[in-house]
Amino acid sequence: MTRDFDLLIIGAGPAGMAAALAAAPSGARIGLIDDNPAPGGQIWRDGVLAQLPAIARHYREALAAAGNIQLFHSTRVVAIAGPHRLLLEDDTCAWCARYSKLILCTGARELLLPFPGWTLPGVTGAGGLQALIKGGVPVAGERLVIAGSGPLLLASAATAKKAGARLLRIVEQAPFAALSAFTLQLPRWPGKLLQAAQLFDRHYRSASFVLAALGNERLEGVRLSQGGKVVEMACERLACGFGLIPNTQLGQALECRLDGQAIAVDDWQACSRDGHYAAGECTGFGGSELALVEGAIAGHAAVGERAAARALWPRRRRWQAFAGQLGRHFALDARLKQLANADTLVCRCEDVAYAEVAGRSGWVDAKLHSRCGMGACQGRICGGATRFLFDWPAPTPRPPFSPTRIDSLAQLAEAAEDAPLP
Structure with a gap:
């Protein structure tokens, strides 16, 4: 049809x-x-x-x-x-x-960056947490840490608090000077200034980022670099998003x-x-x-x-x-490229560790030596991560662009025979 x-x-x-x-x-x-x-x-x-x-x-x-x-x-x-x-x-x-x-x-x-423990149950993206809550996933009473960069962290925190989560920390990697400069510009957009004031939370920390998610079968806590000091806190949920x-x-x-x-x-x-x-x-x-x-x-x-x-x-x-x-004030700190250990998964669909791809020249080289980017997400997650970590170019898209039924693919040859639109 x-x-x-x-x-x-x-x-x-x-x-x-x-x-x-x-x-x-x-x-x-x-x-x-x-x-x-x-x-x-x-x-x-x-x-x-x-x-x-x-x-x-x-x-x-x-x-x-x-x-x-x-x-x-x-x-x-x-x-x-x-x-x-x-x-x-x-x-x-x-x-x-x-x-x-x-x-x-x-x-x-969301840009998701690999760090030790990031694949544990209980760890999601910051926007992913919002989507889960809107979809009905209960978070009431759960201790929550939100980490990464950008305004989405505050929006995600507000959604979670409204749903009853116990917010412990909002961890923003941008330094205080950059955040101050950004805030000074906000009066040019009064609606954004009001929104920032409404969303701000006392648990917000600048110049801080996640080091590791802790736990065995699921998330039990988080290790953070907070203002140059290493701190740990117990939690049931960790939401990380490093921009879009x-x-x-x-x-x-x-x-x-x-x-x-x-x-x-x-x-x-x-x-x-x-x-x-x-x-x-x-x-x-x-x-x-x-x-x-x-x-x-x-x-x-x-x-x-x-x-x-x-x-x-x-x-x-x-x-x-x-x-x-x-873009200027929430630029990512180069130290975030060093979060992963040798055995930290970069491609979680195919269980490909950091050490397997760290020395590769790009996507083709990585695929020849591993299955990086060949899983269900087709490189949507690890593609963004490796582009940040190793400066690889964006992977070339190949059809099908998402998991697809066989009978749908069978229609490609049939569709190619249709006459073009006049």
Whole structure:
């Protein structure tokens, strides 16, 4: 089965939702693809304990009211099935989407760095902990340490405290001077200043980072470097996130140029490949405000409404400036590259230890000597880690882009025979 779209949008987070709604008044046939059960992305993630902000509800209601937007939830991109065609899979079947224009709003994922004990039950990502709590995982009464870098630590701590967790420490690797400089800039974005004031917690410590998770069968405690001193504390949960890295896999597969770790775009949010656009955190992390305005610009530009897109440029510049402050002041300390021991797992899917890949020249060399990056996550976790640890280039994506049913893959050859969209 093949469905045709004037505009196909991959990702229904803030950027994807904004892109669809900006393009909708044109009357274009719009398809919005997302692998979650409901639109909102990770920041507006649904769940039994999730409390969606008013702006998220507004965007959902607007999507539902737009008659020319088709939302396909719980749907994943499996492979590229030819020019301007993607093979998709949902919970029941695989099908092909054929498009004239494409907007990538694939978001970002947490950077997880290996350290002794990081694979113990009870250790998660900082954003991962938020998702678990929103999904109904109980944390009431559990002692919690949150470590890593960036504003997500405070947001994760607030979610956990509201769910009844006993917060022991928020461990931020950035030094106090960098955090102070960042705070002094926040009055330029009053809403962010208010948000920071509301989220700040007395357990917050700067110039500190995790050294090891302690325990045998599951997490029992954590060892920290705190202001130059080593401290240990007992806990049942440890959530670590060292910032975000853009999800560029599909963009790379489509041969869109990268700018550092993100998809490169021009003023119109257009990629290097004609007819393809990108918006949101796949083009660089800057928060939901930047994602919303980038998505709107991409949506307008994709349907030829350049005046409407240009009118949003000043708002984008405002939030790009905020993103720049985040990148400068929360830059990762080089000491984090030394956390892993020789036997610390780097690729947890395939049980590949640090010593097995430390001397390799890149992904191909590592795969020839181990199974690093060849497990279920296809390098999504160890790919970001090894890029930070060893300065390897991003791994080249190969289909299928996610674990897929055999009958879905069988449709690739059939899809390639379809005629291109006129």
